[in-house]
Amino acid sequence: MTTQQLVAQIKQKKSFLCIGLDVDLEKIPKHLLNLEDPIFEFNKAIIDATHHLCVAYKPNTAFYEAYGIKGWQALAKTITYINKEYPEIFTIADAKRGDIGNTSTMYAKAFFEDLAFDSVTVAPYMGKDSVEPFLAFKNKHTIMLALTSNEGAFDFQTKKVGELELYKQVLETSKNWKNAENLMYVVGATKAEYFKEIRKIIPTSFLLVPGVGAQGGSLQDVCKYGLSENIGLLINSSRGIIYASNSDDFAKVAALKAKELQQQMELYF
Ligand SMILES: O=c1ccn([C@@H]2O[C@H](COP(=O)(O)O)[C@@H](O)[C@H]2O)c(=O)[nH]1
Numbered sequence: 727m728t729t730q731q732l733v734a735q736i737k738q739k740k741s742f743l744c745i746g747l748d749v750d751l752e753k754i755p756k757h758l759l760n761l762e763d764p765i766f767e768f769n770k771a772i773i774d775a776t777h778h779l780c781v782a783y784k785p786n787t788a789f790y791e792a793y794g795i796k797g798w799q800a801l802a803k804t805i806t807y808i809n810k811e812y813p814e815i816f817t818i819a820d821a822k823r824g825d826i827g828n829t830s831t832m833y834a835k836a837f838f839e840d841l842a843f844d845s846v847t848v849a850p851y852m853g854k855d856s857v858e859p860f861l862a863f864k865n866k867h868t869i870m871l872a873l874t875s876n877e878g879a880f881d882f883q884t885k886k887v888g889e890l891e892l893y894k895q896v897l898e899t900s901k902n903w904k905n906a907e908n909l910m911y912v913v914g915a916t917k918a919e920y921f922k923e924i925r926k927i928i929p930t931s932f933l934l935v936p937g938v939g940a941q942g943g944s945l946q947d948v949c950k951y952g953l954s955e956n957i958g959l960l961i962n963s964s965r966g967i968i969y970a971s972n973s974d975d976f977a978k979v980a981a982l983k984a985k986e987l988q989q990q991m992e993l994y995f
Pocket of ligand 1: 746748786807820873874875878912913914936937938939940941962963964965
């Protein structure tokens, strides 16, 4: 998907909501556990109930890898379902990959070609030659960790490396990499006070913003300085939406939670 197509969808739906599909078999309604593929059935029900309210889905691959081959098959079925039924939706494999060049190419093939995701999250720690293999894929997007939502972000990311904090170095350096137009960045909603500085460095790049909902981040605080002329934000909520109910009405209640966030987003159009 091109960035222009993503922006068009955002404007049409008046939404920049990304729903995280982090499926934990201990949290989903018990009746689903009797089905052949409970993970996929849970996702399908959530997707069918919420696709008109959000512009992106983000399965975190850890929640699928934890269930071995069945989990990976459920992930493949989920992305295939979204791409077939709702092709306008932007898909994010939250896998946080990155390795030496030839290995990164294989990761990129796995998520962009085999699974046909629109984007994948990567870690910047191994530098340019570990990220550029992802950037080489046309109309695919590489979402690099910049300033994460967790407490541990303060261990390294906000520490100065020379003149600049590490997260600023990551932004300044990567914006000059080959095919940098395919780069997006992860910035946590719990770090809203950093968005003003971040937008000075990357005024137009898309930011994937996890941390609203279960982690306590505020959509309004993020929007204050995070919005760009083309919106430029994908605000993610996972547990706050998909586990709002664990009864038969789970998909309906998830849609109500998604609608609450979408209505807050509508005010920015
Ligand atoms: O900095 C980061 C990077 C990734 N995540 C991931 O986003 C979701 C958040 O889930 P919630 O249930 O809405 O808290 C999850 O997959 C994280 O691994 C993040 O939270 N922070």
